[in-house]
Amino acid sequence: MATPDQLDRERVVVADLRDAWPVLDLEARVEGFRWLTSAEAEEFFLELSTFDRTRILLGLPPNEQRWWLRALPPDDLADVIQETPPDARPKLFALLDEPALKEINALLAYSEDDAGGLMNPRYARLRADMSADEAISYLRRQTRERVESIYYAYVLDPEQRLVGVVSFRQLMMARGHARVRDLMQTDLVRVSEEMDQEAVSRVFAQHDLLAIPVVDADGRMKGIVTADDIVDVVREEATEDIQKIGGTAALDAPYLQVGMGEMLRKRAGWLTLLFVGEMFTASAMGAFEDEIARAAVLSAFIPLIISSGGNCGSQASTLVIRAIALGELRLRDWGRVLLRELASGAALGGLLGSLGFFRIWAWQIFFHHPKAELLPQYQNTGYYGQHWFLLAVTVSVSVLGVALWGTLSGALLPFLLRLARLDPATASAPLVATMVDITGLVIYFSVASALLAGTLL
Amino acid sequence: MATPDQLDRERVVVADLRDAWPVLDLEARVEGFRWLTSAEAEEFFLELSTFDRTRILLGLPPNEQRWWLRALPPDDLADVIQETPPDARPKLFALLDEPALKEINALLAYSEDDAGGLMNPRYARLRADMSADEAISYLRRQTRERVESIYYAYVLDPEQRLVGVVSFRQLMMARGHARVRDLMQTDLVRVSEEMDQEAVSRVFAQHDLLAIPVVDADGRMKGIVTADDIVDVVREEATEDIQKIGGTAALDAPYLQVGMGEMLRKRAGWLTLLFVGEMFTASAMGAFEDEIARAAVLSAFIPLIISSGGNCGSQASTLVIRAIALGELRLRDWGRVLLRELASGAALGGLLGSLGFFRIWAWQIFFHHPKAELLPQYQNTGYYGQHWFLLAVTVSVSVLGVALWGTLSGALLPFLLRLARLDPATASAPLVATMVDITGLVIYFSVASALLAGTLL
Numbered sequence: 001m002a003t004p005d006q007l008d009r010e011r012v013v014v015a016d017l018r019d020a021w022p023v024l025d026l027e028a029r030v031e032g033f034r035w036l037t038s039a040e041a042e043e044f045f046l047e048l049s050t051f052d053r054t055r056i057l058l059g060l061p062p063n064e065q066r067w068w069l070r071a072l073p074p075d076d077l078a079d080v081i082q083e084t085p086p087d088a089r090p091k092l093f094a095l096l097d098e099p100a101l102k103e104i105n106a107l108l109a110y111s112e113d114d115a116g117g118l119m120n121p122r123y124a125r126l127r128a129d130m131s132a133d134e135a136i137s138y139l140r141r142q143t144r145e146r147v148e149s150i151y152y153a154y155v156l157d158p159e160q161r162l163v164g165v166v167s168f169r170q171l172m173m174a175r176g177h178a179r180v181r182d183l184m185q186t187d188l189v190r191v192s193e194e195m196d197q198e199a200v201s202r203v204f205a206q207h208d209l210l211a212i213p214v215v216d217a218d219g220r221m222k223g224i225v226t227a228d229d230i231v232d233v234v235r236e237e238a239t240e241d242i243q244k245i246g247g248t249a250a251l252d253a254p255y256l257q258v259g260m261g262e263m264l265r266k267r268a269g270w271l272t273l274l275f276v277g278e279m280f281t282a283s284a285m286g287a288f289e290d291e292i293a294r295a296a297v298l299s300a301f302i303p304l305i306i307s308s309g310g311n312c313g314s315q316a317s318t319l320v321i322r323a324i325a326l327g328e329l330r331l332r333d334w335g336r337v338l339l340r341e342l343a344s345g346a347a348l349g350g351l352l353g354s355l356g357f358f359r360i361w362a363w364q365i366f367f368h369h370p371k372a373e374l375l376p377q378y379q380n381t382g383y384y385g386q387h388w389f390l391l392a393v394t395v396s397v398s399v400l401g402v403a404l405w406g407t408l409s410g411a412l413l414p415f416l417l418r419l420a421r422l423d424p425a426t427a428s429a430p431l432v433a434t435m436v437d438i439t440g441l442v443i444y445f446s447v448a449s450a451l452l453a454g455t456l457l
Numbered sequence: 458m459a460t461p462d463q464l465d466r467e468r469v470v471v472a473d474l475r476d477a478w479p480v481l482d483l484e485a486r487v488e489g490f491r492w493l494t495s496a497e498a499e500e501f502f503l504e505l506s507t508f509d510r511t512r513i514l515l516g517l518p519p520n521e522q523r524w525w526l527r528a529l530p531p532d533d534l535a536d537v538i539q540e541t542p543p544d545a546r547p548k549l550f551a552l553l554d555e556p557a558l559k560e561i562n563a564l565l566a567y568s569e570d571d572a573g574g575l576m577n578p579r580y581a582r583l584r585a586d587m588s589a590d591e592a593i594s595y596l597r598r599q600t601r602e603r604v605e606s607i608y609y610a611y612v613l614d615p616e617q618r619l620v621g622v623v624s625f626r627q628l629m630m631a632r633g634h635a636r637v638r639d640l641m642q643t644d645l646v647r648v649s650e651e652m653d654q655e656a657v658s659r660v661f662a663q664h665d666l667l668a669i670p671v672v673d674a675d676g677r678m679k680g681i682v683t684a685d686d687i688v689d690v691v692r693e694e695a696t697e698d699i700q701k702i703g704g705t706a707a708l709d710a711p712y713l714q715v716g717m718g719e720m721l722r723k724r725a726g727w728l729t730l731l732f733v734g735e736m737f738t739a740s741a742m743g744a745f746e747d748e749i750a751r752a753a754v755l756s757a758f759i760p761l762i763i764s765s766g767g768n769c770g771s772q773a774s775t776l777v778i779r780a781i782a783l784g785e786l787r788l789r790d791w792g793r794v795l796l797r798e799l800a801s802g803a804a805l806g807g808l809l810g811s812l813g814f815f816r817i818w819a820w821q822i823f824f825h826h827p828k829a830e831l832l833p834q835y836q837n838t839g840y841y842g843q844h845w846f847l848l849a850v851t852v853s854v855s856v857l858g859v860a861l862w863g864t865l866s867g868a869l870l871p872f873l874l875r876l877a878r879l880d881p882a883t884a885s886a887p888l889v890a891t892m893v894d895i896t897g898l899v900i901y902f903s904v905a906s907a908l909l910a911g912t913l914l
Contacts, residue, residue: 022785022790043644046664046665047663047664047665139629140629140630151608151625151667168608168625172596172597173597201688201692204685204688205688205689205692206504207504208503208685208686208689209685210608210667210683210684210685226667226684227667227683227684227685227687227688228661228665228666228667228684229665230684230688231658231661231662231684231687231688231691232662232665234688234691234692234695235658235662235691235695235783238691238692238695238698238699239779239783241695241699242695242698242699242702242775242778242779243775243776243779245699245702245703245775245886246702246771246772246774246775246776246886247768247771247772247775247886248772248775248776251776254780254783254785255776255777255779255780255785255786255794256780256785256786256790256793256797260797260800260801263797263801264801264804264805267772267801267805268804268805268808270768270772271765271768271769271772271805271808271809272808272809272812274764274768275761275765275768275809275812275813276812278760278761278764278765279761279816281757281760281761281764282757282758282760282761282816285756285757285758285759285760286754286757286826289753289754289756289757290753292749292753292756293750293753296746296749296750296753296756297743297746299742299746299749299753299756299759300738300739300742300743300746301739301742302742302756302759302760303735303738303739303742303759303760303763303894303898304732304735304736304738304739306760307731307735307738307887307890307891307894308728308732308735310767310887310890311704311727311728311731311732311887311890311891312728314703314704314885314886314887315703315704315705315724315727315728315887317703318699318700318702318703318704318705319700319703319705319708319712320712321699322696322699322700322712323711323712323713326692326696326711328479328711328712328713329712329713333479333713336713337712340713340717340720343717344717344720344721344724347721347725348721348724348725348728351725351728351729352728352729352732355729355732355733356732359736359739369743428771429702429703429704429771429886429887430764430767430768430771430772430886433764433767433768433890434764434768437760437764441760
């Protein structure tokens with residue numbers, strides 16, 4: 001007969017835990033996880049992100065930790081160790097045996113974001129002088145040692161240099177006595193161990209492969225990167241870029257799992273910087289206070305004009321940031337982008353400028369000024385008074401100038417950041433908008449001074 | 458002896474064409490492509506995006522088109538046909554033989570963005586009552602028919618329902634007479650043919666698999682989706698989201714390959730809408746013209762205040778948009794997000810508001826008003842005159858209010874869009890900023906009226 005405790009346990013199936021996961025705290029997660037049968041737990045553990053895996057693992061007693069450390073493939077294990085706070089790492093190392101320790105230390109030497117940090121050092125290997133039959137039975141032996149992928153087998157020379165690749169399909173289609181040397185493809189895609197993971201993902205996207213070999217500077221095979229890991233990389237890199245474009249530091253963890261303190265730190269930095277930058281608008285406006293006091297109507301179009309610059313800049317910068325990340329644009333393409341965006345900015349600025357003109361014209365014709373009865377200069381002269389035409393021209397020329405400036409700044413800033421070896425995605429929509437706001441005010445009041453001197457000003 | 462023409466040809470190797478590709482027009486691309494040897498051309502063609510493949514294909518004479526149509530795997534061929542303008546499709550269909558036509562028509566019935574539109578209908582299949590040896594030799598026969606992946610073999614019952622999966626590795630490790638039934642895993646991840654590709658990519662990210670089977674409503678196996686295709690999907694979906702967040706319609710093609718006319722159409726729509734929305738700020742400002750005429754100093758802080766709201770909103774909306782896209786947040790989580798963002802908005806608004814206060818205080822102490830000699834009210838009373846403290850409080854309270862409002866709007870708008878079955882990424886940084894600008898002005902002038910009545914106003 002089942003005890004109440006067993007009944008309780010049986011109700012906790014993997015699906016329930018998976019559903020409840022986002023709302024459970026760490027303690028409840030560890031507890032729920034330990035209630036799973038070992039088969040359920042293994043399936044569940046392998047589904048978790050590195051972030052969650054590490055936290056669960058650190059919450060388990062040492063004997064269970066040892067079990068999980070052994071169950072993980074070496075590349076995943078290296079990720080977990082990199083996610084572990086440095087002071088907790090020695091305890092985990094103590095649980096590993098000598099060969100595992102050696103393998104992990106080799107992987108930990110790579111940066112987490114490099115091909116070396118992504119790769120699995122266990123892959124299927126062959127020699128060029130084997131026959132297809134020998135190769136198949138040799139691979140059959142290797143599969144017992146937890147080789148991650150046997151979709152491709154890599155052909156190495158005696159110095160461990162990669163000389164070719166043969167797909168399992170090719171081996172099986174071949175006659176038994178055919179030589180691997182004659183079956184293998186020698187013109188093969190490979191990446192170096194230091195290649196950045198974003199560049200690795202571009203290689204995958206370009207060649208549509210399920211696995212790519214990683215070699216060192218001497219052409220020696222170090223491991224393979226598989227497409228399933230790249231799916232995660234592409235998601236993470238896009239998440240980082242999107243968060244940066246929105247004006248936040250990358251969160252590096254799921255939204256609901258970032259503590260409030262850390263969330264605020266990641267957001268406050270940029271917000272403060274942008275706020276301090278935007279303070280210059282208060283100084284710029286101070287310099288134009290005289291003009292505003294004389295023609296308060298000018299202030300009415302400030303938000304419209306500066307936001308046009310910000311919107312144009314946001315469009316241009318996100319298009320360029322993404323094209324650089326996808327490898328569609330390289331540093332040397334800046335001139336072509338400049339020409340395209342010059343044309344785009346002029347066309348879009350012209351469109352918005354015309355809309356601005358018609359807005360003022362329409363109000364002038366169809367409305368009276370709300371304070372017309374109090375302000376003598378607005379009586380019987382339409383919404384914007386007798387100088388409405390000059391005002392409309394001022395606004396539309398300013399919109400054109402600001403849109404053009406915003407478009408060009410937004411398009412070129414990512415290139416400048418790249419040139420300075422910074423992340424182009426740092427050219428966030430709010431940063432571009434802030435930069436354009438100050439210039440926008442200067443453009444607006446310069447145009448106004450030039451066109452309205454002697455009339456409104 | 459080589460003719461000049463041959464020498465010319467030999468200089469055009471794949472690498473050169475690949476390098477020159479971005480700057481070549483369509484005609485030059487087709488010409489360069491036709492200069493490649495058939496092996497080079499095949500490698501090169503398979504590297505191209507669907508977009509480029511289709512354009513090259515449509516530029517070739519019919520006999521070469523027929524060759525390439527046969528060389529493409531069915532899922533890629535379906536993509537090319539979907540990319541072809543409808544009026545050019547019948548010519549391509551005429552080049553296909555009966556079985557290929559049937560296969561393609563089945564795939565074309567799916568939306569391009571569904572699991573069905575991504576899948577390859579050729580996969581390795583087994584029956585549960587085969588022995589491992591029989592299975593291996595059966596797979597060996599199937600590999601001759603261009604089966605895309607033999608990393609996993611799928612076990613079907615006589616009604617073609619998917620009952621299990623066995624990896625090649627498991628088959629090879631098993632004894633020859635073991636039954637597939639006893640080797641296969643029956644608790645397997647599968648997706649339905651209508652599942653959206655973004656959801657399919659989440660399943661891949663969660664389970665780290667190289668291939669996932671696609672089944673219909675009755676559990677019948679229709680095909681497989683492989684991780685290399687998902688790498689492309691994740692990149693495309695992220696590109697669309699980033700472009701939308703930047704305030705552009707998704708380009709659907711590489712930046713440099715979008716014609717100027719189309720580029721302008723994709724950007725002008727949102728810009729116009731945002732500009733028209735932002736026009737309300739001109740009306741709102743018109744209503745406060747009286748206050749500005751009396752205290753022009755108020756206008757100096759307008760850009761600072763409204764941009765704070767926009768920046769906070771941009772942060773919150775991009776964080777929430779990405780978390781929804783990654784499946785970290787679901788519609789029902791809106792309440793938790795509201796609480797978190799209420800706290801974040803208050804904390805960040807408090808921080809920025811304090812900075813604003815200190816800015817005015819510092820200027821008041823350390824600077825004279827630039828027009829102090831002309832304006833009697835600023836003589837010997839610091840930069841902002843005798844009412845500087847009330848002004849500082851007005852600005853900092855407004856910044857707090859606007860930041861809080863911006864954060865909440867930015868965080869909740871993506872949920873509202875999702876509820877309305879629209880793309881949450883439509884809550885672009887510029888859209889949120891525009892929405893917040895108008896409210897920001899109303900908050901600012903309301904606070905000013907309340908605090909400054911009788912002094913500055």
